[in-house]
Amino acid sequence: MKARILALSGGIGGAKLALGLYQTLGAGELAVLVNTADDFEHLGLYISPDVDTLLYTLAGLADPERGWGRAGETWQFMTELRRLSGEDWFLLGDKDLALHVERARQLRAGASLTAITGAIAARFGIKAQVLPMSDQPVRTILTTDAGVLDFQRYFVGLRAQPAVHSIEYRGAATAGANPEALSLLADPALEAVILCPSNPWLSVAPLLAMPALRTALLACRAPVVAVSPIVGGAAIKGPTAKIMTELGLPVTATAVARYYGDLLDGYVIDRADAGMAPDFGLPSLATATIMKTDQDKRRLAAEVLAFARQLT
Ligand code: FO1
Numbered sequence: 001m002k003a004r005i006l007a008l009s010g011g012i013g014g015a016k017l018a019l020g021l022y023q024t025l026g027a028g029e030l031a032v033l034v035n036t037a038d039d040f041e042h043l044g045l046y047i048s049p050d051v052d053t054l055l056y057t058l059a060g061l062a063d064p065e066r067g068w069g070r071a072g073e074t075w076q077f078m079t080e081l082r083r084l085s086g087e088d089w090f091l092l093g094d095k096d097l098a099l100h101v102e103r104a105r106q107l108r109a110g111a112s113l114t115a116i117t118g119a120i121a122a123r124f125g126i127k128a129q130v131l132p133m134s135d136q137p138v139r140t141i142l143t144t145d146a147g148v149l150d151f152q153r154y155f156v157g158l159r160a161q162p163a164v165h166s167i168e169y170r171g172a173a174t175a176g177a178n179p180e181a182l183s184l185l186a187d188p189a190l191e192a193v194i195l196c197p198s199n200p201w202l203s204v205a206p207l208l209a210m211p212a213l214r215t216a217l218l219a220c221r222a223p224v225v226a227v228s229p230i231v232g233g234a235a236i237k238g239p240t241a242k243i244m245t246e247l248g249l250p251v252t253a254t255a256v257a258r259y260y261g262d263l264l265d266g267y268v269i270d271r272a273d274a275g276m277a278p279d280f281g282l283p284s285l286a287t288a289t290i291m292k293t294d295q296d297k298r299r300l301a302a303e304v305l306a307f308a309r310q311l312t
Pocket of ligand 1: 010011012038047048049050052053068069089090091092096152155156203
């Protein structure tokens with residue numbers, strides 16, 4: 001079955017809504033196109049944090065507190081790595097490690113990230129498509145107070161503390177966007193595209209920086225609806241608000257809508273920001289957007305779907 005809903009997502013924040021959509025829609029109806037610009041090679045392995053967050057979340061295997069990695073994880077590998085004075089700034093749990101080792105083996109054997117991810121999703125029993133945004137490398141590189149940094153060095157190594165001056169999505173201009181996502185966007189049966197409440201500048205921008213994907217989003221007949229990651233002048237999680245300030249932007253749902261610009265056909269904001277609705281210049285829905293429980297995720301997903309369908 002071809003998916004009817006395409007969600008664009010980064011890691012933890014986006015995965016929450018993706019899970020709500022997954023649990024609300026029928027088997028095979030959801031495809032999630034995931035940021036891979038946070039990917040990196042580490043300890044000889046290929047780490048794809050946002051893809052893995054989606055896989056673990058949809059499979060019900062994610063750690064509920066951290067949002068990344070596996071529930072019930074053990075850390076013997078890290079303990080032994082530290083004993084050897086190995087690089088220990090990026091945590092790889094024992095269960096998680098198996099995925100990285102197996103993926104690195106398959107990549108070396110010539111398989112694509114898309115094929116590997118699809119096979120893992122099937123092994124995990126996931127009845128949705130989890131699509132890496134590209135099979136070619138795109139990397140988020142930040143120019144900061146602490147110099148030019150790879151994403152994970154900035155985000156995990158330095159806990160997103162250096163001030164960000166500019167962000168580059170290296171490779172995006174020439175990377176081929178996931179063909180399955182492009183085919184869905186061209187399909188008249190597609191009902192909606194949902195931009196999940198991920199960090200627009202760190203997690204969604206790398207996807208939009210791929211020209212073929214941006215063009216396909218603009219051309220697609222289905223409504224494109226974003227869910228704001230900003231609630232009442234603050235980010236729900238992570239460094240979104242900090243980065244907006246550093247980039248000279250007001251920390252508002254309106255600034256996010258302006259950033260997405262003409263890509264959007266509709267915008268979902270929190271009730272706390274309902275007063276801003278006239279600023280967007282497009283249809284909007286104000287509702288409770290903070291997702292604490294799985295029920296919150298399903299309720300928001302159902303509201304976003306109903307709103308999008310009404311825009312068709
Ligand atoms: N985030 C951290 O804050 N510290 C870590 O040590 C860490 C390890 C890690 C390992 C595998 C994985 O899939 C994700 C991991 N993350 C970790 C999360 C990840 O770096 C970020 O949340 C995303 O890249 C941002 O979307």
